[in-house]
Amino acid sequence: MEPLRIALAQIAPRLGDLEANLARHHELLAEARTAGAGLVVFPELGLTGYLLQDLAAEVAMRRDDRRIAALAAETKGLSAVVGFVEESPDHRIFIAAALLEDGELRHVHRKVFLPTYGLFDERRFFAAGTEVRAVDSRLGVRLGLAVCEDFWHLAVPQLLALDRAHVLVNISSSPGRDVAAMNEVGLGTATSWRTMMRTYAQLTTTFVVFCNRVGVEESITFWGGSEVIAPSGETRFSAPLHDEGLFLVDVDLGELRRERIALPLLRDERPETVLRQLERIVHERAGFPGDSSRDGRSRSAESVCRAGARRTAARRPATRTRASR
Amino acid sequence: MTRAARAVPAEPARPPATAAARSPSGEPTEELRIDTSVARRIIGEFIRGQLRQAGFERALVGLSGGIDSSLVAYLVSEAVGPERLLCLLMPYRTSDPASRADAEDVVGRLGCESLVVDISPMVDAYFADPDRAQASPVQRGNFMARTRMAVLYDHSVWWAGLVVGTGNKTETLIGYTTIYGDNASAFNPIGDLYKTQVRQMAVDIGVPERIIAKAPSADLWPGQTDEEEGGFRYAEIDRLLYWMIDKRRTDEDLVAMGFAAELVARVGRMVATSEYKRQVPPIAKIGPRTAGVDYLYPRRRPGSARR
Numbered sequence: 001m002e003p004l005r006i007a008l009a010q011i012a013p014r015l016g017d018l019e020a021n022l023a024r025h026h027e028l029l030a031e032a033r034t035a036g037a038g039l040v041v042f043p044e045l046g047l048t049g050y051l052l053q054d055l056a057a058e059v060a061m062r063r064d065d066r067r068i069a070a071l072a073a074e075t076k077g078l079s080a081v082v083g084f085v086e087e088s089p090d091h092r093i094f095i096a097a098a099l100l101e102d103g104e105l106r107h108v109h110r111k112v113f114l115p116t117y118g119l120f121d122e123r124r125f126f127a128a129g130t131e132v133r134a135v136d137s138r139l140g141v142r143l144g145l146a147v148c149e150d151f152w153h154l155a156v157p158q159l160l161a162l163d164r165a166h167v168l169v170n171i172s173s174s175p176g177r178d179v180a181a182m183n184e185v186g187l188g189t190a191t192s193w194r195t196m197m198r199t200y201a202q203l204t205t206t207f208v209v210f211c212n213r214v215g216v217e218e219s220i221t222f223w224g225g226s227e228v229i230a231p232s233g234e235t236r237f238s239a240p241l242h243d244e245g246l247f248l249v250d251v252d253l254g255e256l257r258r259e260r261i262a263l264p265l266l267r268d269e270r271p272e273t274v275l276r277q278l279e280r281i282v283h284e285r286a287g288f289p290g291d292s293s294r295d296g297r298s299r300s301a302e303s304v305c306r307a308g309a310r311r312t313a314a315r316r317p318a319t320r321t322r323a324s325r
Numbered sequence: 326m327t328r329a330a331r332a333v334p335a336e337p338a339r340p341p342a343t344a345a346a347r348s349p350s351g352e353p354t355e356e357l358r359i360d361t362s363v364a365r366r367i368i369g370e371f372i373r374g375q376l377r378q379a380g381f382e383r384a385l386v387g388l389s390g391g392i393d394s395s396l397v398a399y400l401v402s403e404a405v406g407p408e409r410l411l412c413l414l415m416p417y418r419t420s421d422p423a424s425r426a427d428a429e430d431v432v433g434r435l436g437c438e439s440l441v442v443d444i445s446p447m448v449d450a451y452f453a454d455p456d457r458a459q460a461s462p463v464q465r466g467n468f469m470a471r472t473r474m475a476v477l478y479d480h481s482v483w484w485a486g487l488v489v490g491t492g493n494k495t496e497t498l499i500g501y502t503t504i505y506g507d508n509a510s511a512f513n514p515i516g517d518l519y520k521t522q523v524r525q526m527a528v529d530i531g532v533p534e535r536i537i538a539k540a541p542s543a544d545l546w547p548g549q550t551d552e553e554e555g556g557f558r559y560a561e562i563d564r565l566l567y568w569m570i571d572k573r574r575t576d577e578d579l580v581a582m583g584f585a586a587e588l589v590a591r592v593g594r595m596v597a598t599s600e601y602k603r604q605v606p607p608i609a610k611i612g613p614r615t616a617g618v619d620y621l622y623p624r625r626r627p628g629s630a631r632r
Contacts, residue, residue: 014627015378015623015625015626016623016626016627017626017627051623052623053621053622053623054620054621054622055622055623055626176363176367179359179360179363179364179367180356180357180358180359180360181358181359181360182355182356182358183360185360185363186359186360186362186363186364187360187363214370215370215374216370216371216373216374216375216378217374217623217625218623218624218625219371221367221370221371221374223367241363241366242366242367242370
C-alpha cells in the first residue's frame, strides 16, 4: 500500500488577520502539494488566531463563504483540515474544523468541548458543537476530526473510533504552561498531550494526527510539538516545540490492519453495554432515582429525561419542605 | 555577609550543587526547578511576539544592577539582539555604588546601548518643599520608583522602544512593588518566575556571578535588603507561594506540610492586600459596553500596531 504523506502545518497564525492567514494557508497548501502530501493539517483557528474575544464575530465565516470556497479550490487531489470560526445561519459562532477535499467543503466538525476555566474563556465567546462523527475521505480512510479540548474528554476518541474512523485528527491551539524541570520535554502541557495521544492511538487502534500551533498571543505561547502516532501507540513523528514549519510524515496505512488483527480491541467493543449504562448514568446524574436500564429496554436519553421530569414534578412539594427547614 | 553563610533549610534529595546553590537564598527547591531551555525559548518568543505585534523593534529596561533587571537585559538581548536594547541606569545619590558598577558590567558584557540618568535632582527638588520634609522612607522610595518610571517612558519615545518589565512573581504576589513605579511596563517576561527561578535562569544565561550572589535589594535606602525588610527568605516564601497559589493548597494543608502557621497567615495577608496592584482599576459601569467588562479585545489585533 502506498504510504500516506501527511503535512503538518505548524504555523503561527496572526490574531484576527483573516486575510494574512488565508494567504498563508494558500501558500502552504501549494507547498504541501509540491511535496507530494495527501493530507495537510492546519491548527485550530489557524485562519483567525486563538485569543479572539469580541473579534470572534468579526472573523466568523459561513460555510458557504467565498473565502472557504477559494481555499477548498486549492485542494484538488488533496485533503486538508483547516480551523476557522464558523457562523451558523442562526448566528451562533463555533470553533470549527473543516475537511476540504477535491475542491469541496466535505465536512465540518464544531468543537464540542469549550474549556472555560483557568486561562480559557471559550464558552463566553463560542457556541458548543453537538455532533461527533467520522467522515469518509478521498484518501480511502475514514477521518475523525476533533478540536483541542475535545480530546480531553474520553468519549470523543471512542465515538470517532466506533464510527469507524481510521485516522483521528486533532487540531489544537494549546498554550504551553508548567515549565517544570520534572516534566518530559520540560513542559507539563506537552507531557499530558503526549500521554493522551499515545493512549488513544493504542486503545482505538487508529492513527492519531495532532497539529498544534506555535507563536505568541498576549501572555501565552503555543508550544507546537505536532505529532503522528501509529495504531500501536508508537510515535511516528514529533515536530519540534515552538518552531514554525511544514513537517512531512509518511505513514504506512497497512499498520492499521495489522494492529487491528493482532489487537482486536475495536472488534470487542460493547457499544450496546456502553449505551445502556450511559442512559442509566445520564438519568442518575440528572438527579432522578431508579435504574432505567433494569427493564432491559434501551430508551433514548430524551424519553428518560421526560419521564424523570414528570416524577420530579410530582415530588416538588416534598422537596420544598426539605429546603425550607 | 552573614546571610550567605546561613544554611539552606533541609530539603529532599536534590541534584548536584550548581552555582546557584552558593547564592544567599539557595536555588529553587525541587518542585520549583524549571527547564531553563524551554523557559528561555518561551520568553524569547514572547519578547519577539510582543514587539512585533506592537510594531516596535526596540526595547528598553531600567537596569539597577540587581538580578531581575540584569536577567531581563540578558533575555531581551538574546531575543532581539543587544543593539535593540537600551539599558537605563537611574541611580539616586544614596544608591549603592556597587549597584551601578554591576549594571555597567552587564551593559559591557552584553554590548547594548546604555544611558545614565541621575534622578537625585528630580527627587530632591520634590522633597525640598518643607511640607514634604517628613516623608517616610517608603514614601521616598515610592517616589523614586515612579520617577524612574517617568524617565523610562520618556526615553521610550526617543528610543522608539517598549518598556520591558522586570518584576518577578514573588514580589508581584506579595505586593513588594510600587504601583505605577517599578511595576509599570509594556510587557513583562519574568513576571511568572519566582525569585529562586529567576536565579536559576540567571545562572543558566550567564548573568555575572556577583549579581546572582548578592542579597536582593530594592536599594531605595542604604543597607535595605528584601529579605530583611520583608522578614522572609525567598527560598521559603517561593515554595510557600507555589503551594498556596499554583497548587491551591489551603492554609491547613500548608501548615501540615511544615510551613509555620504565622508565615502562612502573614503571606496570605500580603497576597490579599496587594490584589489591587495586579489588576486594572475598575471603571464605573454606565454605558452598554465598557472597556474591560464587556468590551473585550486582545490588545494587539489588525490595525493596532504602531506601524
